[in-house]
Amino acid sequence: MKKLLQIFPALLLVILLLSSSQPVNATHIVGGEVTYVCLGGNTYRFTITAYRDCIGGIANAISEDNPAFFAIYTTQGARVLIDSIKTNSGGEIVPPNFKNDCVTNPPNTCLNKIVFERTVTLDNTNVGYKIVYQRCCRNASIINIFDPSSVGATYSCIIPPLSSAACNNSARFKNFPPQIICVNNPIVYDHSAIDPDGDSLTYEFCQAFDGGTNSNPKPLPPLFNTSPLTYRPPYSASTPMAGSPRIQINRNTGVITGTPTLQGRYVVSVCCNEWRNGTIINTVTREFQFVVTNCSKAVVADIPQYSNEFNTYIVNCKDLNVKFDNLSKGGTTYHWDFGVKELNNDTSNAFSPTFTYPDSGTYVVTLYVNKGTTCSDSISRFVKVYPRLISKYDAPTEVCPGDTVNFVDLSTSTYAINKWLWNFDDNSPIDTNQNTKHVFRFGGLYNVGLITMNEQGCVDTLFKKILVDPFKPFTGNDTTIVKGEKINFNPSDNGSYAWQPSTYLSNPNIYNPTGHFVDTGTFTYIIRVVSNTGCIAFDTINIRVLGNPYIAVPNAFTPNGDGKNDVFRPLLVGYQSVRYFRIYNRYGEEMFSTTNINDAWDGTFNGQNQELGTYYWMLGVKDRFGQDFDKKGDVILIR
Numbered sequence: 083m084k085k086l087l088q089i090f091p092a093l094l095l096v097i098l099l100l101s102s103s104q105p106v107n108a109t110h111i112v113g114g115e116v117t118y119v120c121l122g123g124n125t126y127r128f129t130i131t132a133y134r135d136c137i138g139g140i141a142n143a144i145s146e147d148n149p150a151f152f153a154i155y156t157t158q159g160a161r162v163l164i165d166s167i168k169t170n171s172g173g174e175i176v177p178p179n180f181k182n183d184c185v186t187n188p189p190n191t192c193l194n195k196i197v198f199e200r201t202v203t204l205d206n207t208n209v210g211y212k213i214v215y216q217r218c219c220r221n222a223s224i225i226n227i228f229d230p231s232s233v234g235a236t237y238s239c240i241i242p243p244l245s246s247a248a249c250n251n252s253a254r255f256k257n258f259p260p261q262i263i264c265v266n267n268p269i270v271y272d273h274s275a276i277d278p279d280g281d282s283l284t285y286e287f288c289q290a291f292d293g294g295t296n297s298n299p300k301p302l303p304p305l306f307n308t309s310p311l312t313y314r315p316p317y318s319a320s321t322p323m324a325g326s327p328r329i330q331i332n333r334n335t336g337v338i339t340g341t342p343t344l345q346g347r348y349v350v351s352v353c354c355n356e357w358r359n360g361t362i363i364n365t366v367t368r369e370f371q372f373v374v375t376n377c378s379k380a381v382v383a384d385i386p387q388y389s390n391e392f393n394t395y396i397v398n399c400k401d402l403n404v405k406f407d408n409l410s411k412g413g414t415t416y417h418w419d420f421g422v423k424e425l426n427n428d429t430s431n432a433f434s435p436t437f438t439y440p441d442s443g444t445y446v447v448t449l450y451v452n453k454g455t456t457c458s459d460s461i462s463r464f465v466k467v468y469p470r471l472i473s474k475y476d477a478p479t480e481v482c483p484g485d486t487v488n489f490v491d492l493s494t495s496t497y498a499i500n501k502w503l504w505n506f507d508d509n510s511p512i513d514t515n516q517n518t519k520h521v522f523r524f525g526g527l528y529n530v531g532l533i534t535m536n537e538q539g540c541v542d543t544l545f546k547k548i549l550v551d552p553f554k555p556f557t558g559n560d561t562t563i564v565k566g567e568k569i570n571f572n573p574s575d576n577g578s579y580a581w582q583p584s585t586y587l588s589n590p591n592i593y594n595p596t597g598h599f600v601d602t603g604t605f606t607y608i609i610r611v612v613s614n615t616g617c618i619a620f621d622t623i624n625i626r627v628l629g630n631p632y633i634a635v636p637n638a639f640t641p642n643g644d645g646k647n648d649v650f651r652p653l654l655v656g657y658q659s660v661r662y663f664r665i666y667n668r669y670g671e672e673m674f675s676t677t678n679i680n681d682a683w684d685g686t687f688n689g690q691n692q693e694l695g696t697y698y699w700m701l702g703v704k705d706r707f708g709q710d711f712d713k714k715g716d717v718i719l720i721r
Contacts, residue, residue: 109219110139113370114237120249127201130215136192150198153303157210164303167198178261184457186378191261211241216304218294225346226317234294236308242363251278253354259370264377265345274336281356285336288353289319322350327387339393342374381412383451383459394464399471399540405436413451421445439467471495473534473544480549482617491516493534501535525552553613560624564631564656569597578612599627631656638718641685651682661702694721
C-alpha cells in the first residue's frame, strides 16, 4: 500500500497554506457521521457527513470546512493514509422536519449538511481499518458538556479485517435527526438504520469524543485516539438529556422516546452496532445536537407512560381491560386505534376510553388528535396485556429469634415466573431463590415482601407481617455480696425458668428464687427460659461471695461524657445504708452530699463543671449488723 502511505502533493500545499494563516474559531459544528460502501474487492467509498449551524455558526468557519482532512489507521493504530477531500458543493439545507403551522411561535432554524466522499483501495490484512475525521468547535450554548465552544468532535467508523469477513457495507441511518424538540411534549423519533448486508443492528446512547481545538480546529492528521467528552452532571453519555419519562432509545428498534423537561442544546451520540455471527464488526456513530425549546405546539397528542418498560403505557397483569388516560393538549377531536390487527372496530372517539382486549399480547395503541385537520398530532405507545400474575407465599406468622423459617412460594401466573425477590425487612440482602429459608436474629414485627416477575414483564408484590417474639430474658447484672447474705433474683421476663446448678437457691424451677450464700467463691448460674409463646433462650449471671464487707473507692474519675468513669461513687459490699457521703474542694467548700447509696458525683456544682484537681471525700456507712463505719480520702478530677 505504498501509494496510500504518501502525503499527496496537493495536501502538502494545503498544509503550507494553513501554516501561514490564522485559524478561525469554528463554533458551528452540530453533528456528523462516517459511513462507507464496499465497491468490490478491497475498494471502499466512504462518506463523511458534517452538519453545521448556518444561523449561529461563524460564516468563515463554515467556509473553511472545505476541504475536509481525514486519516485512515489500522485498528492497531498504525497510520495508513492522511489526505484531504474537497467538494464542489457548499452543502445543502436540511428541511426542519417540523410542522410550523401547528406551532404558535416557531423558532428559526438553519441546518447545513456538507458531504465529502473518497474511494480508497486497502490492503488485504488480518486487521481492520479506522477512518477518522475531526473538526472544532461546537456551539457555545450546549448545556450538557463542559466548555463546548472550545471542544471539537471526532467522527469515525471501522472497516472489519478484510481477510476474515466478507466485503462489508456500513449501516446507514434512515432519517435526519430532529432539529427542534418542544419542551414538555413527548417525542417519538425513529433513529434506526438500514444495513445492506442484512447484519443485525442494535442501538444505544454512547460516548461522544473531542477532536481539534480553537488553535488547531482541523487537526492534520486527525488523531487515532481522542478524549471522551466530559458531561456536566447529572448528564452522561447514556443519559444525555433531562426528561420525564426519561429520554431513552430502544435497543432493538432505534426509536427514541421520552418527554424533555428542560430547554437547551444537548450533545446526543447514537451508536448503531452491526452484529455478524454474534460479534460486533462495526459501529456507526451519529452525533447530533438536540435542541429543546419552548416552541408552544398548539396541538399535542400525549398518552402517559406508566410503565418502566420502553415507550409502554402500561403492563396489565390483572385482566384484559385497559383504561386509557389522555393527557393531550389543544385537541377538539380524538381517535384511538387500540392495535388489534384482526379487528376493524378496535377504535374509539372518546377522550379517555376503556377497551377489552380479545387475548393477551403486546399491542400498539395510537391516539390521533384533530385527525384530518391542518393542526393535528398523534402518538403511539405499547400496551402489554398478560394476565394473570399473583404473588403468594406460605410462612408462619409467629416465630422465635434464631429459628430457621421456611418461605414457600405459592405464586401463580399465566406465563412462567422467572424472578423472585424476597425482602425480609431486617437489612439482610435480597434473596432471589424461589423457595428459601431465613433466620431472624432479633425480636420484632417484620414486613416480609415477595416480588415476582414473569417472562412477559409483569410484576406483583405481596407483603405479610411476621412476628418474631421479642423475647430476650435478662436475669440481672453480675453481683458481689458478703457471705451469709441473701439475694432475691428478679428476671426481666416471665416464663418457665430452670436454673442450673441449684446450689444455694430456694427453688431452681421458679423465675425468682432466693439465693442464700453461706460460703465464699464465685457462683455461675445458667438459666434456661421458655417464653409464654414457647421460645427458648438462655442467660448467665455470676454471683461473687466475699468473706468480709469492703469499701472500694476510685482515686480518679473523668467526667467527659464518654460513658467511662464519668461519675464518682464508692462501691459498697456488705453495707446496708449510707449515713453520709460528702465531697469538698481544696478550700473546704462542699461540692456534693447524699445519703443514697446509689447517688454519684458528676463533677459539677450548681450546674457548673468544676476544674480539674484534687477533691476530698468523707463517707459514713452502716453495716448489715447496724454498726457504723467511717472512711475518708481524696480523688482526682481529670478532664
